[in-house]
Amino acid sequence: MFPEAGIVVTAAVAGAFLATLGSLGSLAALPTDRGPSAEAAPRSRTTAPAAAPDSSPTPSLSPSPAASSATASPTTPEGKKEREKSGPSSSATHRTDPAPDAAPSSSPAAVPLAWTVDSHVWAQGCGHDYVVGKPPAxxxxxxxxxxxxxxAAAQSAVHGEETHVRISVQGLSATAVVLEALRVRVAGRAEPARGHAYAMDQGCGGALTPRHFAVDLDKDRPIARSVPGNDAGTPIPAVRLPYRVSAEDPEVLLVTARTSGCDCRWWLELDWSSQGRTGTVRVDDHGRPFRTSAIEGLPHHTYDTSARAWVPDS
Incomplete structure (x- = not known):
């Protein structure tokens, strides 16, 4: 089972993760009632309007969609000077096509990176809790x-105590895209969801602890904090931003968000820069915020494979 400390974010690596990483970037969260800084930006920047946050305070359970990621092709009105932002989408892959080689036009260039997101990652591949509003039978x-x-979608399940989000990011060409910062936005907090907590394992562990970004959702201003990992006693350096990606050099970020006192709705913002342009992409759960609820005080069950039934966790 997972510790009951406040929320924790993880950045697991695919292949290129063990490479030497750049200097530590700024990982700051914005307060829930404020948007990004409105300071003037260079003329090369463009802005796409961000979607309104889902601030519904209801603690009732709602379906948690299957893991995949949404397609985002943000375009922006001409003449605006704020950061580019991608709004929520419902398809499986976030991708935008690179700008053509033709002469520049009046329309802004597309975001030069693609990403996918999976919010149903289990700790070490086996450990996770879901809150379900149904009895064990x-x-x-x-x-x-x-x-x-x-x-989870079929059971209208909510992530219990923590949510592991795996984000795979890569550029659309050989041109490097710099991942500048990873930030957290909390869309709303409510009383923890009611129901029963169900463990997806009977206790698991391993010699590999992936590096990750840890987020405590109970904080007023949660920050994505980079945490190192460990592979059978060999330290794995923490992911440090800024970090460069391209079509040939992707990166996988694992974020673990935890709560011990709320039903929290939240999303991530990834700042990027490339060839004098900057922007921000919103990473969420297929167009809606991620959702993580505390499980303290709920009946907790594990599955007995011999009896083929859920039993109280002693």
Whole structure:
């Protein structure tokens, strides 16, 4: 099971993760009632309007969609000078096509990177809790990890205590795109969701602890804090921003957000820069905020494979 300290974010690496990383970038969260700085930006910047946050205070359970990622092709009105922002989308891949080689036109260039997001990642591949508003007799057995999103959606499950978000980012060409900062926005907080907490494992562990970004959602101004990992005693350096990606050099960021006192709705913002342009992409759960609820005080169950039934966790 996971510790009950406040929320924790993780950046797990795919392949290129163990490379030497750049200097530590700024990882700051904006307050929930304020937007990005409105200071004047260079003329090369453009702005796409961000979607309004989902601030619904209701603690009732709602479906958590299957893991994938949304397609974002943000375009911006001519003449604006703030940062580019991508709004929520409902498709499976965030991608924008690179600007053509033709002469510049009056329309702004597309975002030069693509990303995918999976919010149903389990700790070390086996450990996770979901809050479900059904008694044990009505809840099916735990799914295989790759089917977690479908299972959670069918049960209207909410992530219990923590949410692991895996973000895969790469450029659309050989030209480097610099990931400048990863920030957290909390869209709303409510009383923890009611129901039962169901463990997807019977206790698991391993020698690999991936590096990650840890986020405490109970803080008024949560910050994505880079944390190193460990592989069988060998330290894995923390992800340090700024960090460069391209089509040949992707990066995987693992964010672990935890709460012990709220039903929190939140999303991430990833700042980028490339060839004199800057922008921000919103990373969320298929067009809606991620959702993480505390489980303290809820009945907690594990699955007994011999009895083929959920049993109280002693």
């Amino acid at each position: 009505q809840v099916p057995p735990p799914p295989a990890p790759q089917d977690a999103g479908v299972w």
